[in-house]
Amino acid sequence: MILYAGTIFVSAFLLFQVQPIVARSILAWFGGSASVWTTCVLFFQVVLVLGYAGAHWLAGRPSRGRAAMVLTILLALSLLCLPISPAEAWKPTGAENPTARILALLAATVGLPYLLLSMTGPLVQAWYARVGAVPYRLFALSNLGSMLGLLAYPALIEPALPTRNQAIAWSAAYLVYAVLCAAAAWRGAARRPIMAPEAGTAADSPEDGPPGAGRRAFWVLLACGPSMMMLALTNHLTQDVAAIPFLWILPLSLYLLTFILCFDAARWYWRPGFLALLPFALGTMTWMLLTERDDVGMKLGIALLAAALWICCMVCHGELARAKPHPRHLTSFYLMVAVGGALGGMFTGLAAPYLFPAYFEFPIAIAICGTLGVIAVLKEAGPFRLHYRLPAGVVVMAGLGTLYAFLWNAIAEPIRDYRLVARNFYGALRVRQNEKDDDWNAYRTLLHGAINHGEQWTHPDRRRELLTYYCADTGVGRAMRLRKAGVPHRVGVLGLGAGTMAAFGRPGDSYRFYEINPMVPRIAATEFTFLKDSPARIEVVLGDARLSMEREPAQQFDMLVMDAFSGDSIPVHLLTREAFRLYFRHLREDGLVAVHISNKYLDLEPVLARAAADLGKAARTVETDDISDGNCFGTTWVLMTSRPEVFRLPAYQGTAAPKSKPGVRAWTDDYSNLFRILK
Numbered sequence: 001m002i003l004y005a006g007t008i009f010v011s012a013f014l015l016f017q018v019q020p021i022v023a024r025s026i027l028a029w030f031g032g033s034a035s036v037w038t039t040c041v042l043f044f045q046v047v048l049v050l051g052y053a054g055a056h057w058l059a060g061r062p063s064r065g066r067a068a069m070v071l072t073i074l075l076a077l078s079l080l081c082l083p084i085s086p087a088e089a090w091k092p093t094g095a096e097n098p099t100a101r102i103l104a105l106l107a108a109t110v111g112l113p114y115l116l117l118s119m120t121g122p123l124v125q126a127w128y129a130r131v132g133a134v135p136y137r138l139f140a141l142s143n144l145g146s147m148l149g150l151l152a153y154p155a156l157i158e159p160a161l162p163t164r165n166q167a168i169a170w171s172a173a174y175l176v177y178a179v180l181c182a183a184a185a186w187r188g189a190a191r192r193p194i195m196a197p198e199a200g201t202a203a204d205s206p207e208d209g210p211p212g213a214g215r216r217a218f219w220v221l222l223a224c225g226p227s228m229m230m231l232a233l234t235n236h237l238t239q240d241v242a243a244i245p246f247l248w249i250l251p252l253s254l255y256l257l258t259f260i261l262c263f264d265a266a267r268w269y270w271r272p273g274f275l276a277l278l279p280f281a282l283g284t285m286t287w288m289l290l291t292e293r294d295d296v297g298m299k300l301g302i303a304l305l306a307a308a309l310w311i312c313c314m315v316c317h318g319e320l321a322r323a324k325p326h327p328r329h330l331t332s333f334y335l336m337v338a339v340g341g342a343l344g345g346m347f348t349g350l351a352a353p354y355l356f357p358a359y360f361e362f363p364i365a366i367a368i369c370g371t372l373g374v375i376a377v378l379k380e381a382g383p384f385r386l387h388y389r390l391p392a393g394v395v396v397m398a399g400l401g402t403l404y405a406f407l408w409n410a411i412a413e414p415i416r417d418y419r420l421v422a423r424n425f426y427g428a429l430r431v432r433q434n435e436k437d438d439d440w441n442a443y444r445t446l447l448h449g450a451i452n453h454g455e456q457w458t459h460p461d462r463r464r465e466l467l468t469y470y471c472a473d474t475g476v477g478r479a480m481r482l483r484k485a486g487v488p489h490r491v492g493v494l495g496l497g498a499g500t501m502a503a504f505g506r507p508g509d510s511y512r513f514y515e516i517n518p519m520v521p522r523i524a525a526t527e528f529t530f531l532k533d534s535p536a537r538i539e540v541v542l543g544d545a546r547l548s549m550e551r552e553p554a555q556q557f558d559m560l561v562m563d564a565f566s567g568d569s570i571p572v573h574l575l576t577r578e579a580f581r582l583y584f585r586h587l588r589e590d591g592l593v594a595v596h597i598s599n600k601y602l603d604l605e606p607v608l609a610r611a612a613a614d615l616g617k618a619a620r621t622v623e624t625d626d627i628s629d630g631n632c633f634g635t636t637w638v639l640m641t642s643r644p645e646v647f648r649l650p651a652y653q654g655t656a657a658p659k660s661k662p663g664v665r666a667w668t669d670d671y672s673n674l675f676r677i678l679k
Contacts, residue, residue: 003187004124007180008138011120012145013152014170014177016256018110018117019044020153020249021166022084026105028573028669029091030098031516031544031564035353035425037248038231039099042349043106044114045227045342051118052338056331058119059126068185071116071123075178078112082171085109085164094516094543098425099350113174116181122334124184125327140264147256150249154675162670211325216336218375222320223340224347225372226313229365230255231348233309236289236362237302239427239449247302251309258313262321269318274311278373281311282403285366289410298601312369319376357421358414358428363407370403419444420527426517431527433458443467444527446498451565452633454498456528463529464503468633469563469596475622475637476561476594478651480504483558492557492586494545494574495564499524505536512555513538514545514564546579555586562595570597570604572674576667580611584642593640598633603677606661608638614666618644620655 023040030036058067090105092098121142157166211219230251237247261268285308288301296304325333344365352361374396415421420431427448435442438459446453455467471477483489488508493501496515505511511534515521521540524531531538541548545564549555560583564574573579575595583593597604605621612619619640626634638658641647647655664676 013149016149045345227344232362281308471632499530502534505534509536609658
């Protein structure tokens with residue numbers, strides 16, 4: 001038992017450690033988008049299906065010695081993939097499909113080790129069942145190991161180890177796992193099989209015969225619903241509630257926790273109570289979809305959505321645990337569970353970004369979980385015997401119909417009254433307009449998720465007026481006021497948005513924009529006029545800004561403006577010490593870097609203070625408040641230069657060096673810590 005339990009725990013721990021390690025390694029290559037995490041989860045779910053299928057095949061081999069030999073050979077081959085560091089050749093150029101690139105990268109880097117790790121849980125449980133034991137609690141142990149591996153990453157691993165060392169440490173632990181797994185395989189092959197007892201099989205499924213197609217389909221649906229909801233909620237949290245990358249881990253941790261509880265013991269899933277809570281959970285999620293996030297608040301919104309997700313997953317996974325078969329069909333059961341999880345991941349991570357113009361998968365996931373709850377209630381005859389069954393069924397169906405109606409409204413709301421709604425791997429973009437074009441106060445707004453990424457007056461006489469984050473008193477506005485008349489100015493801009501920075505352009509100037517999302521240049525050119533109205537020469541470079549600049553010769557910019565946001569969050573790889581070295585390589589000796597760090601949730605000022613100190617640069621923070629007419633937003637800009645005398649000019653009077661914070665280290669490509677800078 002100890003060998004089996006240890007093998008399962010180590011494999012599960014490593015299974016969910018590798019996900020954030022690899023995602024962290026490639027996040028910078030794909031612009032820091034939340035879709036990187038969703039795509040990684042999709043890959044791991046699909047490989048999990050292949051692993052469970054392999055376990056099902058190996059467990060059914062009549063020669064247990066031959067199965068152990070096959071597994072041992074695969075384990076030895078997987079060691080050739082170590083250490084699990086993505087090769088530099090996988091860096092994107094900007095022209096390829098990012099989803100396909102990530103999937104291919106993951107397959108080449110961690111495909112075989114992850115396949116074997118995913119096979120371990122069901123295979124070891126099948127070996128354990130052969131000696132007469134009931135193996136389902138080992139499934140709970142497996143999920144406990146998975147959750148601990150996931151939670152240990154942001155709390156212990158990421159703050160303590162550089163990214164390269166994380167991969168090396170994981171690879172060393174994988175060697176330990178390979179030895180344990182091989183030992184467990186040969187031990188299982190040597191043990192004489194004993195028929196597993198009837199005790200401990202599913203409470204409502206005592207039959208021993210092979211599960212039918214209907215029962216298998218129900219397993220798939222019960223696994224698909226929470227998987228879809230977990231990933232859809234992850235997108236919603238990081239785009240419309242709080243654009244904080246480590247929120248990716250919260251939904252997955254709750255999802256795993258419900259697996260642990262439901263498969264540990266039947267007492268954790270108190271069916272009447274959770275089914276009674278399910279309508280409130282679904283209603284809360286629907287209400288949050290229809291409510292402005294500022295009306296709820298970040299902390300309360302996250303707490304409500306997390307609690308609702310946990311209840312929905314408890315119901316689906318609780319029903320799944322009740323439907324589990326006799327242990328002789330264990331690997332088949334786990335295969336169907338993995339198929340369901342992968343289908344949910346494929347819908348959310350692969351299909352939805354290309355099928356839907358907005359985040360429709362979240363309301364769809366709510367509807368599916370509500371439907372599964374109703375099926376579970378009506379499938380169980382006990383609570384609705386005789387004369388109670390019909391009225392109870394009517395009430396339940398009426399409630400489901402009401403939920404569908406509200407969810408339809410939640411789907412329509414993000415696209416109602418918008419000029420344009422579009423979506424791809426990098427997120428959902430919307431353009432709205434408040435009045436007709438020729439009205440004096442008419443303007444257009446570009447939104448990424450719920451975040452304003454630029455506005456423009458549409459009246460012909462006002463189109464070059466500066467709004468939002470770029471007004472005259474902002475950090476970038478002050479820097480632009482100091483330009484010498486008649487002297488051409490060369491400016492680099494990380495992040496295009498609506499193209500507002502082009503409004504600063506003068507005849508003879510040159511503006512070079514770096515933009516990762518291919519939809520943004522099209523929208524800036526067709527829905528806004530900053531680019532075509534500018535007298536400056538405009539260039540747009542498609543691809544991640546940092547990767548593009550690494551490939552270019554020094555551009556000799558007079559100013560480099562860093563205004564790249566994914567939702568409301570600046571991608572971490574654009575704020576590291578190595579990134580600022582790159583920026584200054586592209587600047588003239590007297591050039592200036594202007595970094596826009598306005599953010600509701602993260603205090604990035606100490607990060608830039610450390611970067612400036614490490615590089616020996618002078619820096620100033622320029623903060624402005626909202627203007628009463630709403631045209632100019634409160635902003636925080638940090639300016640850096642190699643010439644400290646610049647900040648003695650009158651335009652910078654009243655500014656101060658960026659504030660440092662105890663415990664905040666310099667961010668590098670190998671180290672960053674978002675917990676330290678939470679507001």
